[in-house]
Amino acid sequence: MNATPSPTSSAPRAPTAADRRRWAHYLADERAEARVYRELARRREGEEREILLALADAEGRHEQHWLDLLGGEPARLPAPSLSSRSLGWMARRFGSIFVLALAQNAEDRSPYDTEPYATAQMAADERVHREVVRGLAARGRRRLSGTFRAAVFGANDGLVSNLALVMGIGATGVAPQFVLFSGIAGLLAGALSMGAGEYVSVRSQREMLDATEPSDYADAAFPHLDLDANELALVFRTRGMPEPEAEQRARRVLEASRTAGPDPVTGPVPLQRDHDVVGSALGASVSSFLFFASGAIIPVLPWIFGLSGLAAVTLALVLVGVALLSTGAMVGLLSGAPPLRRGLRQLAIGFGAAAVTYLLGLLFGVSAA
Structure with missing residues (x-):
């Protein structure tokens, strides 16, 4: 060339x-x-x-x-x-x-x-390549968006909430054992709350979807309906059919029911079942519990291994900082955004929340003194 x-x-x-x-x-x-x-x-x-x-x-x-x-x-x-x-x-x-x-x-x-x-063609190729790769990446993003969202938000909730908790408690000047106990209690309370909330949410959504599924309750009444004036067409219209098509569909179903008996397959319009998309309530609950706990355990690790004071706080900040940068970078990668910028954003949010509770802990600790 x-x-x-x-x-x-x-x-x-x-x-x-x-x-x-x-x-x-x-x-x-x-x-x-x-x-x-x-x-x-x-x-x-x-x-x-x-x-x-x-x-x-x-x-x-x-x-x-x-x-x-x-x-x-x-x-x-x-x-x-x-x-x-x-x-x-x-x-x-x-x-x-x-x-x-x-x-x-x-x-x-x-x-x-x-x-x-x-060449101009090469420059144009690279621009088109970006869109092609973006389209391929988008397919994968859609496939794992639900699981990834639960993992990232669950882990980040655990990281930020428990870091804020141990920083606030530690700033009051209490004994290291009390900070450790508070961190473990925060981990269990938050993880159980996340798991229970996810179970109720998914279970409620599945029950709502069950209530929208078509049933064969009225199938036995088909042969007795008036062929020219019947409410079966209204059933099809509630499921999204235009009026003329609903009338034709109702007439076909009634004519078939008088010759071959009620047909639950041709009768109701099948609706898409979204249960697989929603997933299992128990599975979502366990996943949320584990994701939150995996994040919440990190700020407590220094106290678990016997550290206290400034050394424990510093190590907790370092460990949580690395975790926040990592999860933020992964979000950036999957969204096609700069990973470093997303990581720094996560870091700023997490450390900002921890700083607020730390200052409040100092204030209460001084007041108590």
């Missing part, structure tokens, strides 16, 4: 040694990205596999462009960028939604818009 200037860049000048080094880096990155897509395709099948292989082929075309400019394979090819190597490592071992989310961000940082030796 011949080098033509990008619409957003100036015409290429005579290439320099720095240009050739930059081309070699582009070549290494394109090869690494193509390997990532092939690794991901190896773990998938059907349409997703075909899309990923097509992306790898497109990266191969870009690779060829830089090979042509370099006049063939360089004697020494530089290592791909750190992000490309990280993507490749994750794709070989996980092949998960996180890799696609990272790949989406990588495609968004393409340098070809300002690279004078990249």
Whole structure:
């Protein structure tokens, strides 16, 4: 492919040694990205596999462009960028939604818009690739959105609430054993509350869905209804059918019922059952309990291992800070947002809540003294 200037860049000048080094880096990155897509395709099948292989082929075309400019394979090819190597490592071992989310961000940082030796087609390809990867990542996000939401919010609730609790209690100057007891009590109370609340919520939703399911209560009455004036059409209209279609459907059902008996399959309009989407009440309850407890145990760990005072508080802040940054970064990855920014946001919220309770603990501790 011949080098033509990008619409957003100036015409290429005579290439320099720095240009050739930059081309070699582009070549290494394109090869690494193509390997990532092939690794991901190896773990998938059907349409997703075909899309990923097509992306790898497109990266191969870009690779060829830089090979042509370099006049063939360089004697020494530089290592791909750190992000490309990280993507490749994750794709070989996980092949998960996180890799696609990272790949989406990588495609968004393409340098070809300002690279004078990249073609306009290459710059356009990278923009389209981002949307293709975003679409693939969106499928995975939808598949795990419910479970992931419960895990992140449950763990974060445990982290923030129990950190705030032990910081507030500790600031009053009580004995370390009392801080430990308060943390364990907060863990159990919060986890049990989360589990019970989730059970009631999911159970209530399932009962509400059960109440919306069609029944065969009126099937036996079909043969006795007036063929020209009957309320069966109203049943179909309540389930979303337009009036003319409901009238026709009711007439067909009544005519069939007089010859073959009531048919519970053709009678009511089947509604989509959402029970599988809602999930099990017991399963949701246990998951919420465990997610909350897994977060709430972290701020208490220093006191469990016998630390006290400033050392316990410092270690608790460090452990919770790492956990908040991690969960925030995962939220950012899955939402296609910068992971560091999301991690820092989680950190600020958690530490802000802890600071408020700590100050209140100091105030009450001084007042009590």
